[in-house]
Amino acid sequence: MGNFPILSFITFLPIAGMIIILLLPKAQTLAMKSITLIITGIQVILAGFLLYHYNYGMGGINNPATFQYIEKFRWIEITGFSWIGKIKIDYFLGIDGLSIPMVLLTAIISFIATLASWKIDKAVKGYFALYLLLVTGMMGVFVALDFFLFYVFWELMLLPMYFLIGIWGGPRREYAAIKFFLYTLLGSVFILLVVIGLYFSTMETLVDGSKVFTFNMLSMMDTHNFVANGILSPMNPHNLRLIAYIALFIGFAIKIPMFPFHTWLPDAHVEAPTAISVILAGVLLKMGTYGILRVCYPVFPDITLKLVWWIGAFGMINIIYGALCAMAQKDFKKLIAYSSVSHMGFVMLGMASLNTIGISGAVLQMFNHGTITAMLFIIVGVIYDRAHTREIDAFGGLATQMPIYTGFVTLAFFAAIGLPGLSGFISESFVFLGGFAFETIRVITVISTLGLLLGAGYMLWTLQRIYLGTVPEKWKLLKDLDFREYAMLVPLSVIIIFLGVYPSFMLNLMNSSVNSMVKFMMDSRALYSSITGF
Amino acid sequence: MSIYDIIFYLFAAITLISAFFVVTIRNIVYSAFFLLFTFFGVAGIYVILGADFVAMVQLIIYVGGIVILMLFGVMLTNKITSVAIKTGTSQIVPAAIGVGMFAGILTATLVNSHWRKVDTAPLLPTTQSLGLMLISEYGIIFELLGIILLIALIGAASLARK
Amino acid sequence: MTEFNLIQIAVAILFLPLVGFAFVLFFGKKIKNAYLFEISIITVTFILTAVLLFNKLSWFPDKNIVSEFSWIRIQNLAVLGNISIDLGFLLDNLSVIMIFTVALISMLVHIFSIAYMKGDRLYNRYFAYLGLFTFSMSGIVLTHNILMMYIFWELVGISSYLLIGFWYEKKSASDAGKKAFLVNRIGDIGMFSGIMLIFNTYHTFTFDKIFTQMAAGTLPFNSEFWLTVTGLLLFCGAVGKSAQFPLHVWLPDAMEGPTPVSALIHAATMVAAGVFLVCRIYPILTGNALFIIAVIGALSAVIPATIALTQNDIKKVLAYSTVSQLGYMVMALGVGAYKFAFFHLITHAFFKACLFLGSGSVIHAMHHEQDITKMGGLKKKLPLTYATFLIASLALSGIPLTSGFLSKDGILQGTFAFASLTGHWLFPAAGFAVAMLTAFYMFRLIILTFHGEPKNKEKYDHAHESPFVMAMPLVVLSTLSIFFWYTPNPVNADAGWFLSKWIKSPVLSVPQNARYSFMKTDVVSSVSKEGIADINNSTTVEGKEIVYSEAYTEAMHHAHYPAMFLSLLVAALGIVFAFIFYYWKKISADKLAADIEPLYKLSFNKWYFDEIYNATAVAFTMGSSRFLAWFDMNIVDGAVNGVATVTRWTSSFTGKFDSVIVDGLVNLVAYFSGFIGLILRRFQTGKVQTYLVLVVFSLVIILYLFKTF
Amino acid sequence: MNVDYLVNSLYLIKPELAIASALVLLVLIDLIMGNNKKFLPYVAIAGLIAAAYFIIGQFGMNSLAFVSKSNKGMIIADPFGAFFKGIVVFASLFVVYFSIKSDEIKASFERHGEYYTLIFGMILGMFFMISASDLILIYISLELVSFSSYVLAGFTKTALRNSEAALKYVIYGGVSSGIMLFGISILYGITGSTNLYEINSLIQSSSIPNLTFILSGILIFVGIGYKISAAPFHFWTPDVYEGAPITITAFLSVASKAAGFALLIRFIKITFIKSVDSAGYWQLVDLIDWKTFFIFLSIITMTLGNFAALWQDNLKRMLAYSSIAHAGYLLLGMAVLSNQGMIAIIIYFAVYAITNLGAFFVVMLIANKIGSENIDDYKGLGYSQPFLGVSLAIFLISLTGLPPTAGFIGKLYLFIALVDAKMITLAVIALLNSVVALYYYIRVLKNLFLSRPANGTFEFKVSFSNGLVLVLLAAPIIILGIYFTPLVDLAKNSMQILGF
């Protein structure tokens, strides 16, 4: 394959598609849809290609040499400031075991969400153009290794998302869209501040031996690169790292979304069109946890070690709080939205475990939740398309009316409650096993197991209320799934079952990286205490 | 108290008292006339300070030009038939407080400050030197002033014409 | 037959039902008689289990055949190196006997259902679910590690959920399924916590490896207390699945499912999985853990037995009887009577399945009438059903010549011996009391159903004996309730092949001083000094047993006859009382009930367990959920909502000022923040002189500030 | 002073001369051609291009013009000045184009001669403001700018709001420049000089009455603060921006502000500086605590601008408040008092100029058609006019400062400067402010795209030339957002101020 820039290709392909779509005349809606489908399809193929050639032994995380498919060249270079030295920003892409599952997930979910968008009939051109822009933003976040680049991609997907919710959403779409936008922007300004702070704290040694400030994430992870009096250097006597860490963490946590920053999520989900809900829950939420793993952990291992209990505790709150809130919902979609809050809590709990099993579980849970929740939102979409309501109490007995659909629902619900044999089980188990193994969060982990019960509670209750019982007269005409819906649900089901039976497929992929991460964190304990002196 | 002082106090009194009337008296025409006295007083102060040419210019432009302009303004913006051309005042209290404090700060600071005082030079006619400076050192500003006047002319004409 | 062949057979046994499930599920709509495929599959499975049983017991009676492969490998861990999560089979006598039982009953239930379920709308899907259940249950039985057991544990939970709620259009059915699943989940959380503890300590899930490491001295957190906790947490799973007190509430409700399902799942196999689990983890249970298990078992034996006395639904009576009998087994395990517990598990499976199928036959005949007070005199109409039902009831009551007599007697003997060694006489007391109660309510059931005058003439007239496919299973199962399958001696099972050759109690891994005193190895002199079992990765040599002290052996010996006679006595008493009350009607049951009304009501209302749970746990969860949802919408959303400003702006812009949002705390903050914006606007009056006054004031302020610097 | 030197000095003010000649030419042509006003804008453009040509030449210069015995020089020709003059010319070019297209201006066709003459008067004044190093010249040039803009603000004299804007502007401006003049007089009294370089060397060497000096500094700042509309001297801005013809509003918000900032930077950096340390931080004379002053001023300015903008319904007025807020951000760059901050200001300004011009252009095009600047009348315009809608979206997003637009780069460098100076709290406040800012910008986008038009759609076509100009303005925003090396290089080259 040589030097083919496959990551750039997979990232910017949608932009090309967007341009084509913008050039098409307004009426060619089918062509636009097809182009989007083809583009996202190619992304899936490229992701498969990445997977095929992926070297399982390379760890990544903090070592640039063990990243794969690296593309790195100077993006911005400005020389000649006498007082500040060189300024440089790299275009630096690469993937490791943390990112490849996310790249895969993004490709798959984007493809499926394209199908879910098929019935969009309002301003089709704008929709698919923005959609593709969004895909680029998401993909970029997962492949960028330069913090600046990462941030640009991170912000890039804000605006398309705003419009996608705001234009094509439900009745309160404007409120939901602005809420989403403000929350995430609030989060990202914190991130920006830390980005700049880190920039002034790390210097990279160039080939010619000169030192320059850098946005390179990997350089920020190396303690040798810290400037002696840098604002966020561990050696800085006014230890600002804690504050910076919290700011960065909140920035990411809003995206997860972590209690108490989660309230944008139910609104955004309820108002967003189905495809966007799928993207939102399937990919966007993962960006938060991915960011924490990619940046917070290795760049601030010292603080992470200090605060890990809190991460776990918030994970626990998310799990239980989300589940309880879900239980009380009357809107089907809102219920699923809260279930996402709960499930993302597992990811946080797993991350807090700081051991291979727990973090593997967390990353796996990110992937699994992506697929499962995507399926759940499609399920909501299917019923909403037909009945034009999502009021849980309005339904009943759909199992009789739509048996095949109900079959998929059952599968998805069971996957969501962590039924063995389906993908959610292994990831949740790993999270618990990992969490339990780490003494700091052991009690939290045990309490969190309550989530298993609550999760089953609201899911089965919903199943009962909507699908079991007798069909009300007004739903006697509902049709079962059509081909397009099969095309969305079947692949996801296959993934869910496949990963339930053979989770090693994913676990092997991330094993080296997670190990490197854990090793790095453990080594850092000694390293940082030697630097800071306590 | 020398004669110099007396003259100073005279002009100072003319300036300040008439200025006070300018900003307080209700009749606009009276105000305009008091403004004339103020300018006159200021011109006198210039003379005391040895700025003969400036004082002349002050008299010609201000007393002869600007005040007349103002009077025209007053006439054109009021119905001549009305007997008393009067103006009201607004926000006296906040203005008095604010400006009072400001004036306090201003005078206190200026009066109490230590200025670079050199022995005063003898008073010499200034007209020639000023003329030289205007066309040499300050030539560029002089030209710029020309443009300002041109712009003012064009602007005023453009606004005022039908 | 090599070991490898046996493993191959086991693989086939496990996956064939899954194939059947998938086939029927996907093609059930298109192929009219898809269920026949499932039935033939299950028949083949049964034959295979028979082959397996025969070969295992003949060729490798003392060997644990293990086959495993690595499912998930976590490599290069910092401290632990590689961790491998294995999947694998463990074929020991326990599992082959159990799998045979499961397959046999499953097959019989399949056959029974052909007629019973005839005409149901989802006929094919019913068989698919049965296939799924058989698959899951086989998994529990055959696995060699606790994680996989947990996996299949959950899967049987799901199949049980699906089958209980099979008639999902009935609200009560779907409620019952949900309840079963959730109550089980509570137990499972305990079990999963136990698994976490296990994994955290031993970094493996495989039973053998856990036992080996424990025997070598590794304990959870290096403390026997935590070992006890681990055991009890794992036991939580059994409490849920085997419907032990206090999680027994789901089982009676589960009777909403089709009756054959009740027979298969909720009487014979799945609910026995809990007991099976305790058998599997027996080596790690400390004395304290066993004692608590025994207490739970005793409570579960007594309470449902008292409830069963007054129930009128034929299936409910049997359900409570099941809970009670499972409590019996658990109690037996708790007091150390391992072999008898498992023995009772097998015998109970057969006769209880027979009873349930028999009740199914009755219900079928009576057109889905389940109330025994509306039956009566069915003996004449359903002679075959009556005969088999009677045999099974005798077995359940513990009347000699039945299998139940043997196993029950063994359990009572165990409690007796335990009590004589430790002084806990309440266990045998509970055991005998339950024996009497069991005999009483079973015969109450028989008398009311089959004897006397028919109460519902119309239904009685239409009643008819069941067709062959329903009768055949009844006959087979009632035959299996006779003693000779297990031992040649109808009064003593110890000599039989079942207990002496096939079932061996396991070697304990628990540290010596954490065991019951009568299980300590160091007090043993007569039995050869047993070391740790010689274990390697693939196979394990069996043949080492729990080493009971001599005193225990002796106590068992002494207890044999007293226990036997006493149990006979109480059973007879129970039967006699039943006849007095209901057949001869010497004493009016209604009058007695009126005399002891509070007790009667307690029993009739099932000790108010459901009410208590609904009023406490369920109400608390729902309440907190509603509160949190409110809290989320109003407080969290509000407060976080951009320090409330955003809410206000957003709302005013969208024109929907949601009065809910600004309630409470938020109101104040929102008002304040909006106020700032308004204050700022207030300055922009449009009057240029005002601006200038403001400028002057600002200048004064700035100058003032600078002077003070 | 010999003639050679005078001629040499004239070489250094070629851009100013070009503009002055163009001004005269415009007057003459207007007189000669009579009713044929078509050529005026082209003459103007030609003059601007000539000026631009000379300005490019100035990037390499570093000298003082009009030096005399008693004066160290009145006009500075340096890259810093060239940059800001460049901004002014850039803005002027577009404003001339806008004027051709504006219906408002077209309405008073017979006075086009005056219009362009006054614009050129303004440009000339700005040029001198940017490059002046003498307080006299500063005052005179400031007044030149002001006079022209007073008239231009009220140019469409029949329109009610035009006249009102002009009246407010002239009163407010008169007072502000009067206060500034008084300040200058005090400074003159303290130092005996009006030349910034001389003042600098004087205050470094001898003792200065502290409070009086502060007084003069603050009073002078009033004049500058009024030009850059920094709070609390901003009050005129919303009213005049709303009232003035849109072309003039755009011109005021970009060019006038650019001149103001150039003046501010020069004033502070030349007058008060002691030395620049190796990290690029300015060590100022310890007389006025400018740092604290700017910190407070910037916080007040941006907070006020943003919060007040939240409530606006008129897009022009909203943009006025937004420009106040942006002045606040720019003052942040001043507050840092470092070369880094200056770079940030320059980058920010370059971006701001392009963006604001674009935004006003779109507002003008829409106002031409629908006759309203009210945000609520923009409902659904994104559908009927996707091109205008998307362009406006790009401009507003850039004003918000989101990547990948150039606005983000401006903000980024600002924050880089702040963090480098360890002024974290200020950075946090600024960032939170930008979140608030998002809210009112997004409101416009909401109306454009999220709402459906209330009654009917506005069908009109964007002409090719207008489209081209829009692309010319919008494309750099995206391109510079992604590849901003040229921007930073430009800033790097432009930050050279003569003397330091």
Next chain:
Amino acid sequence: MIHVGLTHFLFISSILFSLGIFGIVTRRNAVMVLMGIELMLNAANINFIAFARYGNFGLQGQIMALFVIVVAAAEAAIALAIVLNIYKIFSTVNVDEIDTLKD
């Protein structure tokens, strides 16, 4: 009485300046407001000349004053034109009544 010195002139100028501002912010008639501005400029001029005289700074101050006078004249012309225009449109020159542009 003290000998007349610089501070006397400064006192006069600052009072004159303040009176100017006071007139501007209180007088409703626009022409009166303009008169106030002229007072301010005169005050500054007194400063320039006084400083030049007492600080012996040469003639720079007087030059400045001359320029200011010219500027003041120009300003008066433009301002009056604007006021006239206002009168044409609003039929009033009362500054506080001209407030259509506001928040």
